[in-house]
Amino acid sequence: MKLNQRSILENAAAWEKLGYSLPKYDREQVKKNTLANPNWIHFGAGNIFRAFQANVLNNLLNEKKTDIGLLVAEGFDYEIIDKAFKSFDDLTIYMKLCCNGTVEKNIVGSVVESLRVDPENSDYETLKELFRKPSLQMVSFTITEKGYAVVDGNGNTPAGIEADFKVGPDKATSYMGKVCAMLYERFKAGALPVAMVSMDNCSHNGDKLKAAVVAFAKNWCDNNVCDKGFLAYVEDEKKVSFPWSMIDKITPRPADSVMDMLVKDGIEDVDFVKTSKNTFVAPFVNAEEAEYLVIEDSFPNGRPKLEEGGVMFTKREVVDMVERMKVCTCLNPLHTALAIYGCLLGYEKISDEMKDSELTKLIKTIGYKEGLPVVTDPGIINPKEFIDTVVEVRLPNPFMPDTPQRIACDTSQKLAIRFGETIKAYEKSENLKVSDLKLIPLVFAGWARYLMGIDDNLNKFELSPDPLLEKVVPMVEDIKIGDTDVHSRLEKLFSDASIFGVNLYEVGLGELSENYFVELIAGKGAVRETLKKYVG
Ligand SMILES: NC(=O)C1=CN([C@@H]2O[C@H](COP(=O)(O)OP(=O)(O)OC[C@H]3O[C@@H](n4cnc5c(N)ncnc54)[C@H](O)[C@@H]3O)[C@@H](O)[C@H]2O)C=CC1
Numbered sequence: 001m002k003l004n005q006r007s008i009l010e011n012a013a014a015w016e017k018l019g020y021s022l023p024k025y026d027r028e029q030v031k032k033n034t035l036a037n038p039n040w041i042h043f044g045a046g047n048i049f050r051a052f053q054a055n056v057l058n059n060l061l062n063e064k065k066t067d068i069g070l071l072v073a074e075g076f077d078y079e080i081i082d083k084a085f086k087s088f089d090d091l092t093i094y095m096k097l098c099c100n101g102t103v104e105k106n107i108v109g110s111v112v113e114s115l116r117v118d119p120e121n122s123d124y125e126t127l128k129e130l131f132r133k134p135s136l137q138m139v140s141f142t143i144t145e146k147g148y149a150v151v152d153g154n155g156n157t158p159a160g161i162e163a164d165f166k167v168g169p170d171k172a173t174s175y176m177g178k179v180c181a182m183l184y185e186r187f188k189a190g191a192l193p194v195a196m197v198s199m200d201n202c203s204h205n206g207d208k209l210k211a212a213v214v215a216f217a218k219n220w221c222d223n224n225v226c227d228k229g230f231l232a233y234v235e236d237e238k239k240v241s242f243p244w245s246m247i248d249k250i251t252p253r254p255a256d257s258v259m260d261m262l263v264k265d266g267i268e269d270v271d272f273v274k275t276s277k278n279t280f281v282a283p284f285v286n287a288e289e290a291e292y293l294v295i296e297d298s299f300p301n302g303r304p305k306l307e308e309g310g311v312m313f314t315k316r317e318v319v320d321m322v323e324r325m326k327v328c329t330c331l332n333p334l335h336t337a338l339a340i341y342g343c344l345l346g347y348e349k350i351s352d353e354m355k356d357s358e359l360t361k362l363i364k365t366i367g368y369k370e371g372l373p374v375v376t377d378p379g380i381i382n383p384k385e386f387i388d389t390v391v392e393v394r395l396p397n398p399f400m401p402d403t404p405q406r407i408a409c410d411t412s413q414k415l416a417i418r419f420g421e422t423i424k425a426y427e428k429s430e431n432l433k434v435s436d437l438k439l440i441p442l443v444f445a446g447w448a449r450y451l452m453g454i455d456d457n458l459n460k461f462e463l464s465p466d467p468l469l470e471k472v473v474p475m476v477e478d479i480k481i482g483d484t485d486v487h488s489r490l491e492k493l494f495s496d497a498s499i500f501g502v503n504l505y506e507v508g509l510g511e512l513s514e515n516y517f518v519e520l521i522a523g524k525g526a527v528r529e530t531l532k533k534y535v536g
């Protein structure tokens with residue numbers, strides 16, 4: 001059997017016998033309703049969207065809580081549209097990998113159309129038409145943090161964006177330029193209201209999206225290539241809002257182990273491919289069961305009732321607190337600690353690391369003892385219960401094909417927010433002392449040890465991609481296993497506040513991190529011994 005609309009209609013009994021739950025609604029009718037009165041367009045047709053947002057709506061359609069589906073737009077990697085959507089009639093097999101070992105096999109049919117945000121393609125006109133519809137309420141995004149960039153790392157405007165600022169909405173070709181061209185259609189159709197909702201994993205994501213949209217509107221107005229009212233439109237929150245959100249659901253790339261399950265079921269053409277833009281796509285997605293999506297409730301044209309599918313709507317301050325709780329304390333720091341030590345100790349699965357008593361103690365101490373005291377309870381999710389679920393249920397899930405090597409990507413970009421914020425909170429606190437932080441510095445020392453690219457058996461391993469490797473690897477390059485005098489070489493690294501959020505020496509953690517490092521490089525097995533000594 002192959003995944004397509006005809007097959008799920010004609011072979012419904014066979015699919016169901018194999019345990020696949022099929023859409024319980026008339027997709028053709030839902031498609032008609034959606035194209036006539038769309039309320040939700042999502043940009044970024046990646047794996048998380050198919051496993052999370054599209055599935056939430058699929059559940060609501062199954063439960064007859066709505067009769068409107070959604071449209072997905074892809075403006076960066078058009079191959080995704082052909083290889084993951086069109087070939088399968090926009091259906092996705094979502095393999096939910098539950099922690100009790102069961103796999104829920106869902107066929108998600110809520111996406112009624114997948115469109116290229118490509119001015120050379122007729123889909124572009126379709127999208128414009130959709131943006132002009134009064135019914136449109138929400139435009140959401142999972143396009144990675146890079147997707148919103150209108151300035152580069154040096155604060156300069158990239159050439160493509162600069163060119164788009166000059167040519168205006170009709171000829172824009174950059175991602176955000178094309179998004180703004182769509183919004184301009186909505187403006188011309190009567191300055192109709194809409195919420196632009198970033199669902200990317202970056203702090204204050206709504207502000208990032210707003211900054212990009214406002215930059216385009218301002219430059220277009222200044223350059224006289226659009227109607228002057230456009231800037232006021234995108235800046236008027238009653239017309240265009242940019243809610244903040246927090247999203248959490250571990251969604252690894254399509255995995256071999258999951259593909260094998262599908263092959264065993266006799267499903268054909270389920271191979272995954274890596275596109276030329278490095279997206280891993282397949283007719284299926286695999287993800288954990290847990291999911292949290294918390295969105296600031298600011299929707300000038302109303303919104304789909306996603307709360308009925310588990311999405312939480314709240315105030316901006318609460319989104320901020322939830323985000324800080326997850327990213328700075330209860331999930332991501334633990335993930336990063338496991339990533340670094342997992343690579344050093346030769347692990348290839350996060351869940352295997354959770355059987356290692358020193359590693360579990362390491363992350364529990366970082367989470368409960370060092371992090372939790374500085375967390376503000378957001379009220380809607382209990383931080384202690386959240387960590388409990390992370391360490392007891394989510395990370396140990398043996399069915400999740402997630403790897404320390406994937407999480408180790410871009411560590412240099414993550415340390416400041418994941419650990420630096422806690423250090424700063426200790427500095428500010430009247431009751432807590434930075435010197436009480438004992439295992440966060442062990443993660444910093446572990447990262448310096450990781451950058452040597454030599455594991456605890458003294459074998460070489462490949463470092464995961466990270467934009468700062470060229471800068472930081474040379475800092476540890478000439479350090480030898482067994483060295484004891486490392487200060488002159490580590491000083492530059494550990495004093496870099498752009499990496500750690502603080503200068504480690506200034507807050508009193510530099511020397512401790514260096515001492516740990518010396519123990520970690522003492523010889524073969526020294527990483528394990530150091531963990532035993534300090535984690536216990
Ligand atoms: N995978 C996960 O576990 C989670 C992901 N997220 C968020 O969703 C984002 C996407 O994740 P996935 O869909 O799983 O990844 P993916 O690799 O499956 O898809 C990436 C998506 O982002 C687009 N993209 C990549 N680079 C871009 C660029 N420079 N400009 C515009 N678009 C670009 C791709 O075209 C594709 O639509 C993540 O970066 C993160 O912010 C949030 C929570 C969990």
Ligand SMILES: O=P(O)(O)OC[C@H]1O[C@](O)(CO)[C@@H](O)[C@@H]1O
Binds near residue numbers: 247249250332
């Ligand atoms: O690559 P990062 O940002 O460490 O995130 C790792 C994983 O944890 C999450 O934060 C969990 O939601 C996801 O974004 C991602 O799958």
